[in-house]
Amino acid sequence: MNCCNGCHNQGYEKLNPVFEKYRNKPGSLISVLQEAQELYGYLSMELMDYIAENIGVKPAKVHGVATFYTQFRLKPVGKYLILLCQGTACHVNGADAVKEAITEELSIEEGETTSDNLFTLNNVACLGCCSLSPVMMINGETFGKLTPAKTKEILREFKARESKSAEVTA
Secondary structure (H helix, E strand, O other), rough: OOOOOOOEEEEEEEEHHHHHHHHHOOOHHHHHHHHHHHHHHHOOHHHHHHHHHOOOOHHHHHHHHHHHHOOOOOOOOOOOOEEOOHHHHHHHHHHHHHHHHHHHHHOOOOOOOOOOOEEEEEEEEOOHHHOOOOOOOEOOOEEOOOOOHHHHHHHHHHHHHHHHHHHOOO
16 A cells, blocks of 8 residues: 555554554544554654555544644654653652653653663653652553662663673674
8 A cells, every 4th residue: 555655554564453443433543543653662754644544534633643642652762661750749759850860870851762772761740659759660660769879770770681681692
């Protein structure tokens, strides 16, 4: 299939079962976008155009939905996605100091990815773990009662795992 921007199905065939699943189901755009992001990691312009063509809506509608909801990523993320809670409990209990520690350790700001594509930092409104505040999640794993030192230690452990993994494969 040749989509409107000429992407010629750039490896998007994994979406075909998703299109089948939601065919003739009005209001399924968000579900399709969620599953596409799960499959491909983020929603590129080409992928959104491909989705638009395959579900029969205008590309502007797909782009509008993807940019409206914060759950959708429009840029690739690192291997480890850090979600830092900015909810009231986390804010009061030191989320800003944790953010500074992440920034110092990884040399990235909110929304950025490290140059080695290992880590991406995203602030989120709430992770629902108030009793563990301040809290962050890395690829779904929760880390709570954080201090700047504990945060840096956790990040260094992830880096060490990657170094060992690289040595094994070399």
